[in-house]
Amino acid sequence: MSAEQALQYCLAGVTVGSIYAIVAIGFNIIYNTTGIINFAQGEFVVLGAMTAISLHTVTPLPLAVAGAVAITAAAGGLIGAGLTRAVKRPTVLRLIIVTIGLSIVLRAAVLHIWDEKVRALPFFTGTEVSSVGFFGARITPQALWVLGICAVTVAGLTLFFRHTLTGRAMRACAANRTAAGLCGIPVGRMVTLSFTLSAAIGALAGCAISPVTQTQYDMGAPLAIKGFTVAILGGMGNSLAAVAAGLLLGVLESFSICIFPLAYQHAVSIAVLLAVLVFRPSGLFGSRDVSALKEH
């Protein structure tokens, strides 16, 4: 393998990894506030992209993306939080079941509101054929957009969770719901806020990746699976680590093609997930090393 080819594998991995990472960030927000994994996160991604594509037929791209983020945030916040709050005696098992149900229903809704056809937003800059050279290897500029959005989101979230009252209140809810409630934090409102925020980030992710991946009604679940694989690899609740884990998994998958047939790529990366769950449930970067970077 030439150096140039190896570098190209890396960049291919970065493209895929940035997609995983941006999806993973959405999981972390809800996990940080409610302690649950939202299995419908992938559907927020699809919903956002589909809305943006529809809006883009009448408005310019930035406006369409902004509109889609707002609409998805509102819908996701209302539906997601409404349902999880409606569950009596919310045990982990029950909340898992509700978000799984929500994911299926949202997918069917997207199918029947739009249709089965594949769509895509235009590239934010350049076109389908443009690429950025990098020591002889190339990468689509959209991957840089996705990475940039990841970076901005992680930075923004870190600031939000560390330095704003609302952000701290949200973290308090995850740490101890009852205690947070006793301290006068409106726990219910915080849950709504976290669903809204993660739906917004999901929608933004959907718009950012749509030019690369294209968007179809049923792509939410596979994206979500990769998203929470990455979230767990990074250590649940830690967005910066999730980005690192996303890129790592992307590059690993990319290089795994050299050894395994492509057909087994997903099986291989899920096997990695199982190994991490069993041997290092705190994630690759969990524990002391990166805990300083954690949002809480």
Add this chain to the structure above:
Amino acid sequence: MPPLLEVRGLNRRFGGLHAVRDLEFDVEEGRIQALIGPNGAGKSTVFNMIAGALSPDGGDILYRGARITGRAAHAVAAMGIARTFQTTRLFPQMTVLENVQVGRHIRSSAGFLAGLFHPPWSWREEREIRRSAMETLEKLGLAALAGTTAGTLSFGQQRLAEFARALAMEPNLLLLDEPAAGLNMHETAALATLLTRIREWGITILIVEHDMSLVMDISDHIVVLNQGAKLREGRPAEIQRDPEVIRIYLGDDHA
């Protein structure tokens, strides 16, 4: 014959906190022995290490002369060491009878296959489990509540039912974690009577308790902990008079 339980050089740290240091004491068979000390003295840590819920960093715990240090909780239980919890941990959706029947787990043997195919020998065992569970309930005066869902019982009844569940194990050693917490005076008095009765049945009791009058009333032997180490040990009358003990409980003024 060695003591029923021996604690030898026990140590446990939580991060920077040295919760238990070089602790040594014995529990003689047939006694009610109390483990007391002010808040944060390490009583619960010791208790949980004996029960197998925590593993020590160093030292040994011997039961009938055999090491049980670091054994899993279920293995400790299987040797005949029963425990109760500070806040009762009944199985809330099961009936009182079912709770006590689970207490017979170590005294019965039907596994998955027997459970699935329900062979005649397991009928007998199942009848035996039921009979002895009912017997235990009767002993504690809970027979009337056998069919009640455990979660709906009053606080005092729950505590009693947890006792029944532990006694159903026919333990040799019963570990009680603050059994009087939250009980009113009447209930505490009844508890004292119950504990002495349990001792009469030949069960050794190790009790962690805050209620001094209860401890002084019923204990045969007391170990006082302070800051993770043993301060004193002796009969209630001796402990009661000990200036060191009075000092840590009531402050320097009373010494």
Add this chain to the structure above:
Amino acid sequence: MEGRRYIPIVLLLLAAVGVQLTLSACDAAYYLTQLTMSLYYAIVAVGLSLLMGYAGQVSLGHAGFFAIGGYTAAVLATRNLAVEPGAMARALGAMGLLLQREDLYGQTIVYLSPWVSLAAAILLTSAVACVIGVPVIRLKGHYLAMATLGFGLIVYYTVLGAPGLGEADGFSDVPGFRLAGPLEVNGRSAFRVQNFYIACVLAAGVMALGGNLVRSRMGRALRAVHEGEEAAQSLGIHVARAKFGVFLLSALIAAVAGFFLTHYNGGIGPSEATALKSVRYLAIVAVGGMANLWGTLIMGVGLNFLSLRGAFGSFDDAVFGVILIAVMVLAPEGVFRRLPWPFRRKGGDDAAAA
């Protein structure tokens, strides 16, 4: 006294006879086809109910075990040993473990007796359940959900990717499974009535075993584990072993159901191994009342029957999604709060839910 617990099983079989006679009399025996398929799917859900409702351990990978059973049946029954009989095949033939059939196109096929492949399916499932279950069953909550989901996906991607497992097309032309005499698990219309009874008897068997288990010492131990692991441990229950035991049991039930249904359908495809299938089993257990074997069986047969007849049209998956949400929000104890006497479990029906 001891026989009384089997009264509902007898009632189930009598109901089956009633259904069959009514349908046949109304010239509507074709309903039996989907009822038979639904029964097999319901059996998987009953097994999952033991794991999820009683022991409180979630699994999002049961379709994986179903597929392991089904694919073992398909691979071994469609492998034509007449083409190049190796030493192994000759040895099996000498032991009388090979069967011969002629397919629709006149080709002679020599294949392994399904009894042998059933044994293989059970062994393989047990092996996989050990490898995956021993480490994974120690995980809790989300981590367990994710790990079992991951297991199901590995099975899915494996059957989809491996050329020997039919890839996307899966298997067709799986022959029937001759049980004894004229009894055969076979999807042809001539076998329709007897296959309904075969499925009913299998379901009744699973219900009897499951009903026995939940009333037994281990059944109580499982519920204890569900309601308080630490307390269960303090009573001498080996929590990890109890959880693994019921995990293995429900995996085997799923695999056996998959094995039978594959012979009945005459094939299997990767769609049986998808995460969405696992979620369906979960939905059925939830709507059946979590720790309620009879509720699960009834909902499993009912919902699958409607689904397999296309009653939900293109909203098939959405229906299960709505069920999941509605049950958790409106009736977390399931829709059967109280079953009539013979079906009622000792200790109340609504006990031990989620």
Add this chain to the structure above:
Amino acid sequence: MAGRMLAGLLAAAVLWAVPLAAGQGEPIKVGAILSVSGPASFLGAPEKRTAEMLVQKINASGGLLGRKIQLIVKDSEGSPEKATSFAKQLIEEEKVLAIIGPSTSGESLAIKNLCQEGKTILLSCAAAEKIVDPIAPYVFKTPQKDSDAARWIFQTMREMNIRRIGVIVSNDGFGIAGKAQIEKIAPEYGLQIAIAEVYDKGATDLTGVLNKIKGQNVEGLVNWSIVPAQALVAKNMKQIGFQVPLFQSHGYGNIKYVQAGGEAANGTMFPASPILVADQLPAKHPQRELLLSYKKDYEAMYKEEASAFGAYAYDAILILAEAIRKAGTTDREKVRAAIEDLKGFVGTSGIFNYSKTDHSGLDMSAFEMLTVKDGKFVRLKP
């Protein structure tokens, strides 16, 4: 008991012997098992729309033999087990004359024997050749042959002096059936397959595997797939600067995939049915009129462009209708025989010539090499 069963059997036998001919006005029941939703919905959805449109049109113009067609559509979501259940339902309960679909090869293979044993005509919309090999008398298919598509590609490659090729296919039924044919036929054309890989039908980026193929110094690349992910191939190739001619299969027959590929799609070559270039066909082309009419009807009714996929269902119903007309009856065996006797029948996917030994009906002439120029399909050699 025995008496009642005997009576039931007799009743069934009578029903069997007088298939539907009882009331002249009774509709002719035709089933359709299509993946309207689920992973193969990009096939099933246009197929369903097409089938409903055509049946409506036939009924509006008086139906067949004076009877209306009643189309019963079942959404199988691409699952063989549901297809099996629906097939039994349609055969035993609805007693349909024929079944259109299923959309995928796995489902088609799953119900092949059921249709044969139930004497119900199956007109599959899936491409795999296993569906009609071995031949079951009642089972036909309408899409072109994979092997013919491969031959067109290889022939073009030979003309372009390409010797060493890379192959990627999707992991669905269409992809793996294509891979088998490519690997079988390539040697006939003296082609060397340097590398063959299978990608997930839900793939979101293929630069990794394309990079691997690029490292093999191939002179041409074949992508055999029917899923939306195939639009990524052209894009990703350009993005990593992998510049060899790209050949797609007939699964590329949807202008959406070209649009999704944008500029990158230009220059892609693939064999396809002439429906994609209907308006560019010479006036005397036998299919021109039919194709234009299908496109016009479909696009007017559904406000979306017609694809080659919907055309498979169009042909299936057209063939069935023609066979019923020719047979003059809905007797199963006679209709089946009439399909087998169809010669020179103009369909949207090509000219069908069925026979006892060929239930695929189409040959190399059903294809034409197309290419993409300025985001539009054009004929490679006009």
